[in-house]
Amino acid sequence: MITAERKPMEEIMGYVEPCQRILLVGCNECVTVCAAGGRKEVGLLSSALQMAFMKSGKVLQVKELTLERQCDPEYVEELVREIDGVDAVLSMACGCGVQEIARRFRDKPVFPAVNTSFMGASERQGVWAERCQGCGNCVLGLTGGICPIARCSKRLLNGPCGGSTGGKCEISPDVDCAWHLIWERMKALGMEKSYEQVMPARDWRTSRDGGPRKIVREDLAL
Amino acid sequence: MKTDSRLEKVLKTGGLAVTSECGPPRGAVPEKIREKAAMLKGYVDAINVTDNQTAVVRMSSLAACIFIRQMGLSAILQMVARDRNRIAMQSDILGAYSHGVDTMLCLSGDHPKFGDHPMAANVYDIDSVQMVQMVKQMRDEGTFQGGGDIENPPKMYIGAAANPFADPFELRVPRLAKKVTAGVDFIQTQCVYNLDKFERWMAQIRERGLHEKVHILAGITPMKSAGMARYMKNRVPGMDVPDELVNRMAGVPKEKQGAEGLTIAVESIERLKEVKGLSGFHIMAIEWEEKVPEIVERAGLLPRPEV
Amino acid sequence: MANRFEPVIAAFCCHYCSYTAADMAGSMRLSYPPNVHIIRVPCSGKVDAIHIMKAFEKGADGVYVAGCLEGDCHFKNGNVRAGRRVEYVKKLLDEIGIGGERLEMITMSAGMGELFARTASDFTEKIRKEGPNPVKSLPGAAVRSAAG
Numbered sequence: 102m103i104t105a106e107r108k109p110m111e112e113i114m115g116y117v118e119p120c121q122r123i124l125l126v127g128c129n130e131c132v133t134v135c136a137a138g139g140r141k142e143v144g145l146l147s148s149a150l151q152m153a154f155m156k157s158g159k160v161l162q163v164k165e166l167t168l169e170r171q172c173d174p175e176y177v178e179e180l181v182r183e184i185d186g187v188d189a190v191l192s193m194a195c196g197c198g199v200q201e202i203a204r205r206f207r208d209k210p211v212f213p214a215v216n217t218s219f220m221g222a223s224e225r226q227g228v229w230a231e232r233c234q235g236c237g238n239c240v241l242g243l244t245g246g247i248c249p250i251a252r253c254s255k256r257l258l259n260g261p262c263g264g265s266t267g268g269k270c271e272i273s274p275d276v277d278c279a280w281h282l283i284w285e286r287m288k289a290l291g292m293e294k295s296y297e298q299v300m301p302a303r304d305w306r307t308s309r310d311g312g313p314r315k316i317v318r319e320d321l322a323l
Numbered sequence: 324m325k326t327d328s329r330l331e332k333v334l335k336t337g338g339l340a341v342t343s344e345c346g347p348p349r350g351a352v353p354e355k356i357r358e359k360a361a362m363l364k365g366y367v368d369a370i371n372v373t374d375n376q377t378a379v380v381r382m383s384s385l386a387a388c389i390f391i392r393q394m395g396l397s398a399i400l401q402m403v404a405r406d407r408n409r410i411a412m413q414s415d416i417l418g419a420y421s422h423g424v425d426t427m428l429c430l431s432g433d434h435p436k437f438g439d440h441p442m443a444a445n446v447y448d449i450d451s452v453q454m455v456q457m458v459k460q461m462r463d464e465g466t467f468q469g470g471g472d473i474e475n476p477p478k479m480y481i482g483a484a485a486n487p488f489a490d491p492f493e494l495r496v497p498r499l500a501k502k503v504t505a506g507v508d509f510i511q512t513q514c515v516y517n518l519d520k521f522e523r524w525m526a527q528i529r530e531r532g533l534h535e536k537v538h539i540l541a542g543i544t545p546m547k548s549a550g551m552a553r554y555m556k557n558r559v560p561g562m563d564v565p566d567e568l569v570n571r572m573a574g575v576p577k578e579k580q581g582a583e584g585l586t587i588a589v590e591s592i593e594r595l596k597e598v599k600g601l602s603g604f605h606i607m608a609i610e611w612e613e614k615v616p617e618i619v620e621r622a623g624l625l626p627r628p629e630v
Numbered sequence: 631m632a633n634r635f636e637p638v639i640a641a642f643c644c645h646y647c648s649y650t651a652a653d654m655a656g657s658m659r660l661s662y663p664p665n666v667h668i669i670r671v672p673c674s675g676k677v678d679a680i681h682i683m684k685a686f687e688k689g690a691d692g693v694y695v696a697g698c699l700e701g702d703c704h705f706k707n708g709n710v711r712a713g714r715r716v717e718y719v720k721k722l723l724d725e726i727g728i729g730g731e732r733l734e735m736i737t738m739s740a741g742m743g744e745l746f747a748r749t750a751s752d753f754t755e756k757i758r759k760e761g762p763n764p765v766k767s768l769p770g771a772a773v774r775s776a777a778g
Binding site for chain 2: 254255256257258259260261262263264265266267268271272273278280281284296297299300301302303305
Binding site: 109110145151152 | 678679680683684686687722725726727728764765
């Protein structure tokens with residue numbers, strides 16, 4: 102999933118400070134699962150914002166709404182019924198959702214209430230960790246199902262570097278050494294031999310380095 | 324001979340090579356480089372110049388290498404994958420070679436987190452193994468990564484690092500083998516304090532015949548104090564300092580700890596000279612360059628050959 | 631003393647411990663301030679961040695969540711989770727200027743009637759010193775409740 106974290110209240114309050122009425126929009130997908138911007142968090146932020154402004158004698162009217170998906174135009178269309186009369190939209194979705202609202206409602210300011218963090222998996226309740234960088238050319242088949250690009254701090258394709266200690270990365274004892282994990286997995290799968298094949302330099306064009314990316318599926322076009 | 328590198332020539336004689344390093348200054352002060360290099364003149368075969376080591380900004384390795392070349396000494400350009408993409412790397416290699424820098428060391432580099440710019444983007448377009456491949460391709464095929472031909476290809480003698488002490492230990496020789504496959508000519512190792520473990524590592528290297536394909540120089544760093552020994556043991560990732568060494572340093576009065584550190588370095592070299600397959604020593608006296616001549620002399624590594 | 635500030639305290643009390651302790655305090659004839667409004671919950675772990683926020687929004691000057699002693703939760707670890715949630719909301723209250731010190735997590739067993747009464751008194755006094763919840767004392771609050 103795409104993970105996110107709420108922005109500091111001060112920053113959010115700075116965005117909506119000039120507004121009298123806002124539409125606070127959550128998303129029922131990834132940000133709900135990582136407890137950053139689902140219906141629950143929308144309620145909490147709404148309450149916090151209203152109290153924060155009430156302190157200075159200002160009544161901020163907050164309309165709360167959580168869409169099924171903020172990154173799809175069909176769902177964003179639902180905002181048509183709600184958006185009139187509000188001064189701004191505050192989105193609790195990932196950056197994709199914020200931008201989809203901005204694209205659909207050209208003359209309405211839209212502000213992010215969360216920082217979109219990374220594509221990750223839930224390690225345990227309340228803990229998420231990065232797993233994928235969307236490089237556009239998956240190497241997991243060669244690395245025992247553990248991604249060196251997302252999980253090695255130096256994205257080495259021929260790791261581990263000399264800083265690997267006791268299975269941990271040199272940057273922090275809280276970070277696993279991806280190449281240690283890859284090696285353990287290769288051993289478990291009997292893939293030790295393939296370790297010594299040099300992974301050649303990558304073509305990063307499939308990643309962000311090639312410019313903003315797009316997927317076009319003619320077969321699905323309406 | 325693949326190159327005109329002085330280090331390659333020394334290694335070809337079959338004798339033990341000696342290299343040292345100097346860290347460029349944190350400022351536009353070329354005198355500092357010249358001072359450090361002058362201390363090493365006649366005592367080492369080539370001088371490594373670090374590339375923003377520990378991710379702290381310093382004068383560029385390339386510029387400092389040029390100063391060393393201008394003094395008639397041989398410089399080894401260190402290059403880390405952290406700060407440059409392959410366009411910048413190849414461009415710097417052309418520049419270095421044009422200035423007579425014909426030996427280089429390909430490194431991943433310390434993560435920016437450790438340095439004075441933890442907020443900087445880290446590049447890692449390619450890794451150190453791929454960098455070795457790239458430099459070899461430039462030298463032997465005369466082509467850039469993009470496929471274009473190079474006019475007067477840079478004949479670089481290619482080095483890389485190895486850390487025999489990092490984990491997992493069983494991967495240390497296979498990773499070196501990858502660098503050999505990629506085309507590395509020489510290896511400079513991480514500082515060796517745990518001699519037993521280093522000898523085990525060398526035994527594995529000989530078992531696979533890797534010592535016949537690559538020249539290995541053991542890293543030697545004299546310790547200035549017991550405090551430094553403790554710091555290296557506990558704080559530097561991938562460093563293996565045995566307790567007995569820390570205790571030995573701590574066992575002498577503070578003012579004599581430096582001398583003890585030098586003696587340990589000399590003893591280490593003398594013991595490692597006997598290790599079959601080892602081609603020399605890389606003496607990294609961190610901000611203590613003035614002691615390198617003493618170590619080289621006491622370890623019986625003089626005179627340096629004329630090649 | 632006529633104008634003494636009388637804080638409104640919301641106490642989320644777990645059915646298995648503090649709520650029973652409150653009963654016991656009653657039967658022991660221990661008095662505690664009438665400022666404390668008890669909300670019975672099946673487990674302190676049932677108290678969500680939004681419940682606490684709504685209590686403040688509606689004019690509570692202080693809130694505490696009273697759960698079982700560590701290791702005694704009827705539902706294994708509801709009290710521990712409540713404690714973490716309280717910490718989270720305290721930070722949020724600090725961020726919006728209400729003040730995290732207006733919220734506490736307290737633990738006790740069903741037999742601690744005396745502790746219940748003392749906690750109620752102590753917390754009421756603490757909030758009395760803090761003064762009114764800044765939100766309810768301001769004109770905006772009146773407008774809002776009139777509108778709402």
